[in-house]
Amino acid sequence: MANHKSAEKRIRANAKKRDRNRYQHKTTRTHVKKLLSTTKKDEAQKLLTEVTAMLDKLAKNNIIHWKKAANQKSRLAKRVNAMA
Numbered sequence: 001m002a003n004h005k006s007a008e009k010r011i012r013a014n015a016k017k018r019d020r021n022r023y024q025h026k027t028t029r030t031h032v033k034k035l036l037s038t039t040k041k042d043e044a045q046k047l048l049t050e051v052t053a054m055l056d057k058l059a060k061n062n063i064i065h066w067k068k069a070a071n072q073k074s075r076l077a078k079r080v081n082a083m084a
Contacts, residue, residue, distance in 0.1 A: 021063045028054040035076060041083040048080050 002008045031054060035047040052073050059069035 021061070024054075024058060024061075025063055028058055032072070032076065036079070039083075041080065044080045044083060048076055051076060 002011055028051070031047065031051050035044060035051050038044045038047060055064070055069040055073055058064045059066040
């Protein structure tokens with residue numbers, strides 16, 4: 001248990017950040033799955049821009065590694081471009 005006020009505050013702040021990061025990460029994964037299940041190209045392109053922005057935000061905030069974000073964006077773009 002924390003012995004100092006600042007340590008108690010840090011514990012609370014870390015818990016809030018963890019919850020926020022988990023929410024953002026889970027929301028992004030949900031959108032990626034939604035994009036992968038889409039069959040219409042115009043709808044997929046619209047979703048791709050949203051998902052790309054979400055992945056960039058996760059990478060910027062160090063929730064995921066920037067190279068992982070780049071790999072996911074590339075894979076998703078390739079898939080959307082291959083749609084008929």
